[in-house]
Amino acid sequence: MMPRKSKEHAKSVSEELEKEYENMLDQGLEEPALSVSYELEDLEGVGRITADKLRKAGFYSLKDIAYASAHELAEVLGSEDRALAIIRSAQRLIGGGKMFMTAKEVYERRQKIAYISTGVKALDALLEGGIETGAITEFIGEFGAGKTQICHQLAVMVQLPKESGGLGAKALYVDAEGTFRPERIAQIAQHRGVDPESVLSNVIYARAYNSDHQMLIVDEAKKLIEKENVKLLIVDSLISHFRSEYPGRENLAARQQKLNRHISQLLRLASLYDIAIVVTNQVLAAPDVFFGNPLRPAGGNIMAHGCTYRIWLRKGKEGKRIARIIDSPKHAEKEAAFQIAEEGVIDL
Numbered sequence: 320m321m322p323r324k325s326k327e328h329a330k331s332v333s334e335e336l337e338k339e340y341e342n343m344l345d346q347g348l349e350e351p352a353l354s355v356s357y358e359l360e361d362l363e364g365v366g367r368i369t370a371d372k373l374r375k376a377g378f379y380s381l382k383d384i385a386y387a388s389a390h391e392l393a394e395v396l397g398s399e400d401r402a403l404a405i406i407r408s409a410q411r412l413i414g415g416g417k418m419f420m421t422a423k424e425v426y427e428r429r430q431k432i433a434y435i436s437t438g439v440k441a442l443d444a445l446l447e448g449g450i451e452t453g454a455i456t457e458f459i460g461e462f463g464a465g466k467t468q469i470c471h472q473l474a475v476m477v478q479l480p481k482e483s484g485g486l487g488a489k490a491l492y493v494d495a496e497g498t499f500r501p502e503r504i505a506q507i508a509q510h511r512g513v514d515p516e517s518v519l520s521n522v523i524y525a526r527a528y529n530s531d532h533q534m535l536i537v538d539e540a541k542k543l544i545e546k547e548n549v550k551l552l553i554v555d556s557l558i559s560h561f562r563s564e565y566p567g568r569e570n571l572a573a574r575q576q577k578l579n580r581h582i583s584q585l586l587r588l589a590s591l592y593d594i595a596i597v598v599t600n601q602v603l604a605a606p607d608v609f610f611g612n613p614l615r616p617a618g619g620n621i622m623a624h625g626c627t628y629r630i631w632l633r634k635g636k637e638g639k640r641i642a643r644i645i646d647s648p649k650h651a652e653k654e655a656a657f658q659i660a661e662e663g664v665i666d667l
């Protein structure tokens with residue numbers, strides 16, 4: 320039995336756990352591979368009834384428990400002490416929670432990251448390999464910049480075999496703006512020489528009607544990812560519902576808090592299931608900028624910190640598009656040009 324602890328203590332330990340988790344994310348680490356598969360019922364102090372309760376609340380696997388915060392788990396279990404004990408037990412079972420490792424180990428783990436080709440050589444070069452698994456890649460740009468077109472193309476690219484730049488896996492497409500067009504997927508597939516019909520059946524689609532619904536979809540996605548071999552999750556756009564539901568300065572704090580939860584949800588999926596996450600974001604005009612670029616990405620610091628790689632798209636002359644990487648921990652601030660055509664997103 321764990322000794323009873325004060326609420327403050329539980330809170331500080333839970334913050335510790337979150338920090339540990341954040342550190343892992345910062346270093347792009349995944350937990351060691353599972354060799355044995357455990358059920359929730361294998362956790363100390365979890366019987367069938369508690370396990371069912373946990374599953375109902377969206378905690379399906381040991382991984383979900385091991386990286387949950389004591390605070391959120393306490394909402395299901397009733398007490399933070401109990402939540403902490405169960406989190407620790409899950410971490411022991413999966414052998415996770417490894418706090419220190421050498422740079423060599425970090426390097427070796429990074430070698431295992433997979434890339435999805437964008438289908439555009441110039442963009443792949445800009446991204447040094449393509450869209451990375453275990454990370455969130457954000458495409459930012461004004462209307463018509465090509466964000467949705469890139470999402471459609473990636474939903475095809477991820478399905479291609481490794482030698483053609485894909486991961487031989489499925490895509491999960493969360494459409495917040497109602498701009499998903501299966502015909503376009505079929506067109507792009509045809510151009511890549513793959514059967515449009517089978518490509519269409521390997522894109523799992525969900526329309527998000529509001530921000531709560533969008534978050535619910537991402538929660539439910541956990542059930543599909545491993546079962547359906549999903550390696551790419553697309554959210555187009557991440558931010559539109561949040562912006563329209565929380566307008567104005569007075570709602571900003573609430574909006575950012577919720578957006579933060581949504582992005583943490585996504586980061587967790589990226590890291591636990593080793594999938595690539597691609598999101599799109601809008602730009603807005605900063606009223607206080609008189610010199611230089613008055614546009615800036617929506618979502619503020621929370622978006623900036625949450626997304627691993629940010630690519631800003633802008634429209635050039637004659638259908639040309641220019642992509643620029645901003646704030647990347649590993650890329651130089653370079654640009655690449657491409658175009659949108661009948662065949663999809665292609666090199667100039």
Ligand code: GTP
Binds near residue numbers: 460465469498660
């Ligand atoms: P918002 O969602 O409005 O913020 O814009 P976005 O960045 O998502 O733009 P989107 O990806 O929808 O790009 C739209 C552009 O793609 C348009 O300007 C079209 O010119 C181009 N486009 C879309 N479909 C086709 C197509 O079938 N053929 C060609 N040639 N261009 C297309």
Ligand code: MG
Binds near residue numbers: 467496498555
């Ligand atoms: Mg769009």
